[in-house]
Amino acid sequence: MLNQDNSSQGQFWILLSKKLSNEASFEELQELQSILLSNPDLHHKAEMLTEMWEQESINISAGSEAAYMRHVMKHKKDFFVEENPTETESNDPGFKKEHGYFRTLLSKKKLTIFSFLTLLVLTTGAIYLFTQKKAGKLPAEQAISSIVTKNGNRTKIVLPDGSQVWLNAGSNLDYNNSVFNKDLREVTLNGEAYFDVTKNADKPFIIHTKKMDVKVIGTAFNIRSYGDEKTAEASLIRGSIEVSLKDRKDQKFILKPNEKISIATDETQQTIEKQEKIVAVKNNAKPIPQIVVNDLKPNPTNNIIPEIAWTQNKLYFEDESLENIAPMLERWFGNKVEITNVSLKNLRYYGNFENETIEEVLSYLKLSKPFNFKIEHDSVVIY
Amino acid sequence: MNGTDDLISLGERIANDDQLAYRQLFILFYNKLSRFVLGFTKSKELTEEIVSDVFINVWRRRKNIQEIMNLKLYLYVSAKNITFNYLKKLHRENLADLDSVEIEPEDPFADPAAAMITREMNLKLKAAINELPPRCKLIFTLIKEDGLTYKQTATLLGISESTVENQLSIALKKIGSSIRYTFRHN
Numbered sequence: 001m002l003n004q005d006n007s008s009q010g011q012f013w014i015l016l017s018k019k020l021s022n023e024a025s026f027e028e029l030q031e032l033q034s035i036l037l038s039n040p041d042l043h044h045k046a047e048m049l050t051e052m053w054e055q056e057s058i059n060i061s062a063g064s065e066a067a068y069m070r071h072v073m074k075h076k077k078d079f080f081v082e083e084n085p086t087e088t089e090s091n092d093p094g095f096k097k098e099h100g101y102f103r104t105l106l107s108k109k110k111l112t113i114f115s116f117l118t119l120l121v122l123t124t125g126a127i128y129l130f131t132q133k134k135a136g137k138l139p140a141e142q143a144i145s146s147i148v149t150k151n152g153n154r155t156k157i158v159l160p161d162g163s164q165v166w167l168n169a170g171s172n173l174d175y176n177n178s179v180f181n182k183d184l185r186e187v188t189l190n191g192e193a194y195f196d197v198t199k200n201a202d203k204p205f206i207i208h209t210k211k212m213d214v215k216v217i218g219t220a221f222n223i224r225s226y227g228d229e230k231t232a233e234a235s236l237i238r239g240s241i242e243v244s245l246k247d248r249k250d251q252k253f254i255l256k257p258n259e260k261i262s263i264a265t266d267e268t269q270q271t272i273e274k275q276e277k278i279v280a281v282k283n284n285a286k287p288i289p290q291i292v293v294n295d296l297k298p299n300p301t302n303n304i305i306p307e308i309a310w311t312q313n314k315l316y317f318e319d320e321s322l323e324n325i326a327p328m329l330e331r332w333f334g335n336k337v338e339i340t341n342v343s344l345k346n347l348r349y350y351g352n353f354e355n356e357t358i359e360e361v362l363s364y365l366k367l368s369k370p371f372n373f374k375i376e377h378d379s380v381v382i383y
Numbered sequence: 384m385n386g387t388d389d390l391i392s393l394g395e396r397i398a399n400d401d402q403l404a405y406r407q408l409f410i411l412f413y414n415k416l417s418r419f420v421l422g423f424t425k426s427k428e429l430t431e432e433i434v435s436d437v438f439i440n441v442w443r444r445r446k447n448i449q450e451i452m453n454l455k456l457y458l459y460v461s462a463k464n465i466t467f468n469y470l471k472k473l474h475r476e477n478l479a480d481l482d483s484v485e486i487e488p489e490d491p492f493a494d495p496a497a498a499m500i501t502r503e504m505n506l507k508l509k510a511a512i513n514e515l516p517p518r519c520k521l522i523f524t525l526i527k528e529d530g531l532t533y534k535q536t537a538t539l540l541g542i543s544e545s546t547v548e549n550q551l552s553i554a555l556k557k558i559g560s561s562i563r564y565t566f567r568h569n
Contacts, residue, residue, distance in 0.1 A: 013552035013559070021526045021551065023533050045559040051498060052491045052508060052558075053527055064413035068406055071435045078442055355403065 008035055016046055020053045143178035149191075150334060161185055161198050163205065168192035168310055170226070170331035191226055192310070211263050215242040226327070231262045233307070245291070258296045260307060302352065315353040315361070322347045322371070322382070329380070333358040336379035344371050344382060390454045397441070398448045405445075409438055412455075415529050416462045422484040422521060423466050433469060437462045456535045459525075463539060481518045481540060488512045488520065489528055504562075511561035515554050522547055523554040 015032040018024035024032070036042055149155050149167050156166050157173070161181045167173055171191020180186065185197075185205040197205045197216050205216040209225045211232045225232035234243055234255065243253045243261055253261055298305045299318065309316030315332050317325060323345035326337040335358055339345055347369045353361050358380060362373050373382045396404035413434060421430045437458060441448065451457045467479040477483065491508035492498045515523060525531045525539070526547075533551075537544045 010552070013556040014548060017548065017551040017555050020555075021533065023548075045562050048500075048562050049555060049559055055492055055498070060414060061410045062414065064410045067413050067417075067431065067434075068409050070431070071409065071438060074435060075439050075442075078439060 008039075011035065012039070012042060016049065020050060143176050144174050145177045146172060146174045148172045159185075159187070161200065161203070161205075163198045164196040166194040168194075168331070169334070189225070194308070211246055213244050213246070215244070226331075231264055233260055233262045253291075253293065255293070260294050260296050262292050262294065264291075304352070309352075313354060315351065315356075317349070317351050319348050319350060321345060322349065322365075325349060325351070325365075326382070329358060329361065334378070335375075338379065338381050340381055340383045341371070347371070394448045394451070394454050397445050400445070405438075405442060408441070408454075412458055413438075416458060418487060418524070419459065419529070420462050420466050422486040423470065423478055425478070425485065429469065433462065433465050436465050453535070456531070456538065459529075459531070459535075459539050481521065481542075482516075484517045484521050486517075486520050486524045488524060507561045508558060511558045512554075515557060519550045519554050519557075522550040526551055 175187040495505040
């Protein structure tokens with residue numbers, strides 16, 4: 001270093017800077033190389049600085065997801081597209097088709113709106129539920145408003161009382177327009193939805209589903225019950241709900257926040273989730289192993305509460321069988337998914353997807369436990 | 384990840400009202416722009432407000448987004464202008480100055496052990512970066528962490544490219560001297 005020519009030293013730092021920031025020409029790279037050859041003492045510094053320069057900063061997006069939510073909530077008017085089904089719907093037999101088209105047009109926008117509205121609901125208090133509906137539940141058939149989401153689409157609606165509903169894919173929500181909000185607020189759900197109910201103690205809000213009725217006592221909530229699933233669930237994040245079973249009207253369950261009730265929809269089906277506590281039933285008339293109340297727990301590693309991941313636009317499952325994953329994929333992507341090799345049905349997977357295509361999802365899954373799949377047009381075959 | 388082509392296609396999608404693309408752009412640049420703005424404002428609350436303003440302008444003007452030649456540079460220039468306007472409004476013009484900017488540097492090595500660097504060495508590097516003069520540290524950070532080119536940095540800061548070139552070489556020389564120091568004493 002003692003004999004180091006000052007100007008070549010100065011040139012060295014200029015050239016190294018250019019090299020690291022991709023500004024150097026071919027000649028400059030050669031010149032740098034020759035300075036390094038005649039000054040071996042600069043080698044180590046150059047190497048170390050290069051290594052430092054190329055470090056990927058970790059967590060470059062840390063916290064920005066939450067900042068995005070705050071940003072969007074601050075500028076609601078710029079982002080929210082809302083629809084009010086009571087204003088746009090009629091009983092015209094052609095309506096459903098039209099409505100479906102309308103929804104398709106909106107769906108792209110809806111997808112993104114979805115993620116931030118959820119935050120609002122969660123922070124103002126909400127209940128999450130999963131249920132199933134039986135057709136023909138509503139008293140007067142002629143004034144029924146029906147909101148349908150196709151597989152692959154999700155939407156948000158505002159009911160006549162101002163309550164908000166986020167309807168997940170492949171679901172439908174019906175209510176009788178002529179009596180809704182008169183004495184009661186009743187809706188029927190088949191599928192999955194998240195509710196933010198306007199408070200009104202005089203007019204209870206009731207969600208009818210195939211297996212249970214859910215009465216909202218607190219402020220907000222969400223429900224799931226698909227016909228092709230083996231359990232129906234109601235998960236409560238905040239607030240209070242009362243659940244009564246269709247076939248045991250005398251039994252009522254009051255859910256506390258962070259609890260989930262699961263009901264086997266198939267009476268012979270005994271394999272419900274890991275039991276944490278069996279609810280003691282008042283009359284103790286029949287044993288009811290099909291009904292389980294669990295605590296809702298966020299996954300300790302990623303803080304995701306699996307039951308509500310979908311409202312954050314996440315396709316999420318933990319230790320789920322391929323047999324159960326297939327209908328989830330159908331609803332999420334709108335593709336038909338068929339498993340032709342029966343031995344694959346019990347393979348279990350974890351998944352956390354957001355923007356992936358169905359092909360990408362299946363490719364990831366098969367990395368952990370292999371299977372074959374092919375996609376033809378809109379249908380997927382797993383074999 | 385934020386290559387020019389990707390940004391152009393993000394811009395096209397945003398012009399077509401694609402909020403997913405908009406969200407992606409936000410997440411790509413939020414922390415970087417915040418670091419830049421915070422260097423001037425020294426206030427987290429004000430910084431969040433400013434960066435939010437930068438992005439809402441992008442959304443409101445999305446139909447014209449494709450007229451913007453360089454979306455990345457546009458974000459930084461817009462962040463700087465909005466920051467300086469705020470500071471003026473708050474009568475803190477003295478902060479709108481390249482020689483009083485305080486940039487919080489990244490760790491030189493996020494995982495020193497994996498890079499076969501001692502913790503001590505890592506701290507020395509970090510201290511050397513931190514001790515750079517304000518303008519020099521800002522230029523170093525904009526080029527290394529934010530990936531701006533010399534030309535973009537010069538345009539953003541209203542200085543010449545040769546000043547950028549000089550300042551970056553001074554930064555590297557100073558950081559480099561901390562490496563020599565350690566080796567003599569270890």
